[in-house]
Amino acid sequence: MDLSPPQRQQELRDGVAALLASYGPSDREGRVSSEPGYPQLWSELVSGGWVTLGFPQAAGGAGGGVGDLVVVAETLGGDAVPTPLPGGIVLCGQALLATPGEGDRLRALLTGERTFTPCNWEGFEEGSERQSTVVATEIGNGWRVDGLARFVPYGADADELLVMVDVRDGGTQPGPTLFAVPGSSSGLTTQLVPTVGGDRYCHVTFSGVEVDASHVVGQPGQATQWLPLVLAIGRVMLAAEMVGAAAAALSHASRWAATRLQFNAPIGSLQAVQHRLADAYIDVVTAQDSVYDAAGIIDRGDEARLVAAAAKAHCSDACRRVTAAAHQVCGGEGIYADQPLHLWHRRIAALVPVLGTVRSLRAIVAGSILPAGGSAPSLLAEPPAR
C-alpha cells in the first residue's frame, strides 16, 4: 500500500493548471459553446506533451502511465474544459498502439500532425448484443462504408474518423473492425448536435464512402482483442474528468458556504449544510480514489476491465450528487450562467453516458459476480424509438 501522491503528478497538476489559468475565467462561456476543440488551448496541450502521457516515447508520446494522464484529465475537468483528450487521444491512440503496424498513424496522432476521433465505438463489448449501424462491404480493392454513427465527439473537426464497423465479408462475420476514414471523404456528412457538454458531438452519415484496404486498422475482427483494455482506459479518463469537475464544484460550494451570511451567520455553520457537504466530500474522495486505483491497476498491467467499469459507475453517481449538493448550497446565485457551477454540473452530465451508462457498466460488473444474464445495452447504441 502506497498512497503518496507522486511528485511528478503534482507537477503535472500545477503545469496544466498554470496553462489553464493563462486563459482566464472569462473564457468559460467559450469552453462550453466551443469552437472546434477549443483550438488554441488544445494545441498548447498537445505541443506541451501534456495529453500524450501514457504513450511510450518511442511511439511519439510523452511517456509515463495512465496514472499521469488521469491527473491531467482531472485538472481539465476542474476547469470544465471539454477536449478531445479522452476520445481523440486516448481511445484512438490506445487502439493504434495496440494494433501492430499502426506506428505511422499513431505518430501523426501523438504529434498533433493529424487529428482523430472515435466513431461508433459504443456497444461492441463482449456480452453486448448490438448490431452495428455502420457496415463495410468489400468492393474490388477496398471497402464501401454505409450507415449512421451517432454522437461522435468533434466529428466535424477530426482529420480522420476511427470508425467501428461490422464487416460484411461474404458469409463470414469477423466481428468489429476499425476503419480509418478521412473526414473529408466523399459521401461523409456531419451534423452538429447540441449537447449539455461542449464536445462538439456530431451525427455522422456514411453514404457509400469508399476507402482502400490501407484504411483498415489491423485485421478485420481484430478490435475485439484490444477493446476491453482500451475501453477500460477510456472509462478511467472520463471518470477522472468527472472527479476534477466534482472537486472544483465542492470547493466552490465550500467557499460560498463559509462566507455567505444569512441570519447573521455563515450558512456553512448550519448542520444541514455541513452534513450535505461532508457527504459531497466523501463522494469526491471515494471517486478520486476509485480512479487512482483503476489507473494503477492498468499501469501495472493487471486485469482492469471490471475495476474501470466500477470506477466510472461510481464516479457517475458520486460526482452528480456532488454538483447537485453544490448547487443546493449555492442557492439562487449558483444558477446564473456567469457563475461557474453549471459548467461542472453539465460537464459531468455530458460524460456520464459515454462509454457505458451506469446500468450498462454495472451489468459488466454483475457478469463477474453472478452467472451470465442479459446485459443492459448502452443508451447510445440505438436511436431511441420515436
Add this chain to the structure above:
Amino acid sequence: MTPDFRFSAEVEAFRDEVRTFLNEEMAPADTVAGGDDGDLTGLGEEFERRLLRRAGARGFLGVSLPTKWGGGGRPASFQAAFNLEVAAHDAPLIDTAVTLAAQPLLAWGSPQQQAFFLPRIVAGELMVCIAYTEPHAGSDLGSLSMVAETDGDGFVLSGVKSLVTAAHKADWCLTIARTRPGVPPREGLTMFLLDMEAEGLSVRRRPTMNRWTLGEITCDGVKVGPDAVLGEENEGWRQLAAAVATEGGGMFHIGFARHLFDTLVSYITSTQGDVSLSQDPILRDRIASLHGEVDVAERLAKRAIWMQEEGQDNMVFAAMAKVYATELLQRLALAATDIAGVDGTLYRPLFGPASSTSSGDGRFAWEYLERVHGTIGGGTNEIKRTLIAQAGLGLPRPPRVA
C-alpha cells in the same frame, strides 16, 4: 508511480496466517456447542478467552504494538488486516483492549501501568472495556457527570457509565470522570483505569435489540489510589479527544461487509425458484452497485490507515471511512433481507445449537438488526459529518447559543 491500494506482500502473508488460524479455531464443531447469544460475539466467555490467549500466543493481537511490550512492532496495516479477517470470520477478537485501550496506555500510561497492562493485552490475558458514555452524555461527552472526589491521595468514583461493550466480562475498564467541580464542562476531567472487581462497582447486562448485551456500569463509591489515574489529572478532555482521534480506519467494518456480500451472493446463486434470482436485471444492478461500494469502503479505510502509518492526521479520513462503511453495512443488510424475501425474516443467532447453518438461513435478519448500531456507536455519523465539514472542508463552527 500511481497510488497502490494493495496490502503489501508481507501483510497478505500475515493475513493468510490469520485466515488459517481462524478457519481452524472457528470450525463449526467448536462454535456450535458453547454459544451465548447474550454476548455480542454470540460465543461464550470461555471460548472467547481461550481464543484471545491463542491469538495472543501467535502474536496476532499486538501485531502493530511496540515490541517493547511484546507486540509485533509492525505497521498499522497488519492490525487492519487482522481486524478485517477477524470480522469476516465472525470471530470474537475485535478486542477493545487492543483497538481502544492500547493507544491511550501507550500515550499516557505510567511505566508501571504500561508494564502491567500492555504485555497482558498483547498476550490476550486481559479484557479491557471502554466506558466513556453516560446515560445523559452521549455525543455531548462534555456533559458527563461521573465524579471522582479526592480521598486522601486517591479518589472515590460515583456515577453511571452506559453502552459499555463487554463490560460483563472485562477485567479492567478505562473510564473518565469529573475530578474538579465548578469548572467549564471540558475542564476538570480525568481518565481512570478501574479494576472491574473493585468494591462498589457493579455491571448490569442490558439486552440490545439483537439480544446481546451492552453493559451499564455503576460506581457507588469506588475507591481507587492515585495509580488508577491514566495520564494527567484534569487533562481528561484533551486525552479523550486524542484517543478518539487515533482510532484507525475501522477495517473490521470491511470484513463484515465482505462477509455479508459474499453470503448474499451465495444465497442468490444457490436459490432455485421459478425464475433464477440471479437472472433478475434489477437484482444484478443492485449487486454490482453494492460490490463497487464495498470496494469504495475498503479504499477509504485503507487511506485512513495509510495516513496513520505515515504519521499524518487521519481524523477526517477515519471519520469518512466510518460513516461510509457503517451506512454501507445497513444498505447491504437491507438488500439481503429484501432479496431473500420471507427467508429474510428468519432470525437465528450466529453461533450455538440454534445457529444458522447456511446462507440466508437466519443470518440476514440478524444482520439487519445488527447493523443498526454501527452508525451510532464510536461517535454518531452526524458527529462525524460535522467533523468532516469543519476539519476537512474548513466550514465554520455554529455560533454559540447563549
